Amino acid sequence: TMSRKHHHFKGAEVSCCVKYFLFGFNILFWLLGAAFLGIGLWAWAEKGVLSNLSSITDLGGFDPVWLFIVVGGVMFILGFAGCIGALRENTFLLKFFSVFLGLIFFLELTTGILAFVFKDWIKDQLNFFINNNIKAYRDDIDLQNLIDFAQEYWLCCGAHGPDDWNLNIYFNCTDLNPSRERCGVPFSCCLKDPAEDVINTQCGYDVRHHGDLGRQKYIYTKGCVGQFEKWLQENLIIVAGIFVGIALLQIFGICLAQNLVSDVKAVKANW
Numbered sequence: 001t002m003s004r005k006h007h008h009f010k011g012a013e014v015s016c017c018v019k020y021f022l023f024g025f026n027i028l029f030w031l032l033g034a035a036f037l038g039i040g041l042w043a044w045a046e047k048g049v050l051s052n053l054s055s056i057t058d059l060g061g062f063d064p065v066w067l068f069i070v071v072g073g074v075m076f077i078l079g080f081a082g083c084i085g086a087l088r089e090n091t092f093l094l095k096f097f098s099v100f101l102g103l104i105f106f107l108e109l110t111t112g113i114l115a116f117v118f119k120d121w122i123k124d125q126l127n128f129f130i131n132n133n134i135k136a137y138r139d140d141i142d143l144q145n146l147i148d149f150a151q152e153y154w155l156c157c158g159a160h161g162p163d164d165w166n167l168n169i170y171f172n173c174t175d176l177n178p179s180r181e182r183c184g185v186p187f188s189c190c191l192k193d194p195a196e197d198v199i200n201t202q203c204g205y206d207v208r209h210h211g212d213l214g215r216q217k218y219i220y221t222k223g224c225v226g227q228f229e230k231w232l233q234e235n236l237i238i239v240a241g242i243f244v245g246i247a248l249l250q251i252f253g254i255c256l257a258q259n260l261v262s263d264v265k266a267v268k269a270n271w
Helices: 002-011 016-047 064-088 091-117 119-135 141-153 162-167 224-234 236-269
Strands: none
Touching: 016 064, 016 236, 064 091, 064 141, 064 236, 091 119, 091 236, 119 141, 119 162, 119 224, 141 224, 224 236
16 A cells, blocks of 8 residues: 555655745745835834824825835735745645735736826826925925935926925915025925035025026926936836836746645645
8 A cells, every 4th residue: 555655646746846936935025025014114103193193094195104014014915825825835825825916916917007098197196196295295204205305316396397396385485485495495406516415405495586597507497297207218128127027926926826736736636
């Protein structure tokens, strides 16, 4: 009987290669998820969002912290299911992993197609989003950092131009505005002086009193929406490459998990 049993097992066995590869693949996934989740929760606790629930309900000024928490949470759950599923050869967890990954892949594909179809709508939403965040620039440190980073990176100022900063109560040009920053722009709009080591946070003061030509010496005059579009066109290959890479990784993960499930089933059938 022993030899017969042994002979059966030779016919079907769980591939160690697949099993540990899937395990390693998911450990990375799980750790990345944990890191994202950690950053999100830390930023959330740091600002004491719990004591200020009104900031959650106002979706106009969307808080980037939530993106970290959601992405991190999903990656954490997926990685955990994949790890334990691979190690314990648990078909339920492996199926959950591949179905969930497939669902995410399908959602990404749908989003991509819809984004292509509704390009103009997205552009309007982007305008709306940036302008809303310009209004809330001083209210939320995360958003402030995000806007400053975007303006410095894309060499732009406002959604369409520097005058968008009139939407902010500190920077608007009305005579009634008592702020020292009246008719100015944030420092991230300023042209960088290579000789300066320390950032001059007051470089944007009173800049919008100058005419359009006068401003060009001191600040970026292009809007961020246009600059972002230009950047996308210039880096289309890289952006597309990243998306294709992520998609291939997901398909690879699904194939590995399905392979392992069929191996485990074949072994069980021989018991």
